Amino acid sequence: MDSISSPASLTARPVLNFTSAEVTEAMNRSFEEYFVPLVFTPETFERRFRSENLDAAASRLWFRDGELIGLTLLARRGYTCRVAAMGLVREARGQGYGRPMLQAAIDEATARGDRAMLLEVFQANEPARKLYERLGFRNERELFTFQRAPTAGVPGGMLTELDPLDVARLVAREGSADLPWMFAAESLAAAAAPARAFHLEDKAYVILRPEPTRTLLLTVLVRPAHRRQGWGRRLLQAVEAAYPGPSLTISMVTPGPGYDFLTAAGWELVPLPLFEMVRPLGA
Template structure:
């Protein structure tokens, strides 16, 4: 097995390999160059630092590495079904951890589905430590009509606190582009995924600091439910347990079965 830069493959080839590497996984990944490109841009994935795993020249897996400042993130690591259970995971990720240290990163982070016990154990063997548990939500808030103002996602990003997981962090939200849309109701702003999808994907929600805890966020969720009647609202499994979790539960959403562990390796 050898590793080559992901930048050697076309966007089309990367999208297909990405999808194949997550076949029969807990969460299915569509083969969509458009979505793959959007993810790279918003999450700051570096194809020069990402790697393709090859056996006999054939691509059998990939690791996507994102970078911000002196921190890097394993945005995804997958292996095609025919080459799983061959202990390739550590052989793939180990060299990338060395590259991260060599370029001066102080931390490498990742998220792993908590129910994926072999993957959690692999990362722990490599020295990653559990940081916090991440959860998601789904449900339909009680609708309450209100007039929404469409704004740019950066308006939400400016209101988000520091210390959020990578996919919820201000730089990620600020980098989201069409078909993602953002809407404001008073001091609250929400960012949504493709509005034509059967489920309303809430990418982020934030409230101006001086009025947090006074119901503005919940009111915005109810307004969105009114504008999109019958559509369930979903939040990816990237929300830290704690105050954010309680906000969604109070709004009438429930947590699905899957959860994630955010893990970190410190240089």
Template sequence: MTLPPASALTARPVLDFPSAHVAAAMTRSFQGYFVPMLFDAASFERRFRGEHLDPAASRLWFRGEELVGVVFIARRGWQSRVAAMGLVPEFRGQGLGRTMLGSALEEARQRGDHTMLLEVFTVNEPAIRLYERLGFRRVRQLLGFRREAGVAAGTAEVLTEIDPLELARAVLRETEEPQPWLSSGETLLSATKPTQAFRLHHHAYALVRPDAGR
């Protein structure tokens, strides 16, 4: 396969495509990723509506008519965030991500945005090197937890299902430090069914959001 130079790439805004097309492009661009990324049109819209994805600033990248990858940009006020960036497997490791993300950064500067945020898994060292070369700096580390289905839990507690809007308001009310984009009250305000929210007494809250096929 002959790999394209960066100058051979073209980008089109997400605004030009139906949701099903964009969801399929994202799924393909994240094939083999650390965390499964499987989207259909409904789960794509449900996920990114709350993140304030800007379809005019987000891009699908191509070589001719062949999909190369995606860069999705979310925006709030003077901040932008790389909501998703991925390349289809055959175009990875060729330095094309630098062109794609560099273009997004230049467009953010032209808009007058003050900051661009992103999150990356600590094991994704090639991506971290790219981001640092482009001027990103580490500000904090987020932690995640996983428990396999069927593993016996501890003492059973009765959860109360609540309106997701109640959870969002609790986050906005109870937190002072800026929260990660995905768990901020601004994001949670958009949660609607089939997403579910639960409360354990008035001390802990959980949001359960279905993805495509699970």
């Protein structure tokens, strides 16, 4: 499909029709003054969304009278699709464009046989949450972010580097079965430099990505035979010792053991929780 038309003289064109630089510019414009800063280069955009299985044929840039008003980025795995990003440029916000944009994505997903659509939204973003609810999305679970400022002199064990793909395979075999999309084993399998992976005595594993303002931990895994023996805490201490610069961050933590572990380990809860929302599609 080359383009689709919607009410209010809107036209959408597949991301496939644009260069990486053009899509990145559209993304940055659509997320200006957002809850958290989102600024990409073509390289960081590709790195982020490649791992999420972005479908460039199903994703759209939206226009009104030839002028960009926003975008919808769709990721797909099996029968499930995910709104990886949806945003409007500043001058187009508050004019009711979000509903036809998202409804078009829902209609197309249903037509191609997808069975569920999911997305994440900040709990504080009430206008977006209400729109999603009106279009049939329901809260599935809360997702939390933790951070920790590295402390000088923290004792750390000896980290040994390994291929991130090996850790992704371990997560697939031994990790939680229902991890959030961005940190599921399928996403972790695409991790490559500058992401790095380490293990601590073959008992605890981490994949992390150093960034200018933070070090993002993509996954933390302790082998089943070594859980509840302090290996997770020792691993985090070793990471803290090895990366003493910007804050360490772990995103999209679900309620339960991981949440409790980070709280007990002294990590700070960031006051910007998300809802993961799901909408059934089709019959």
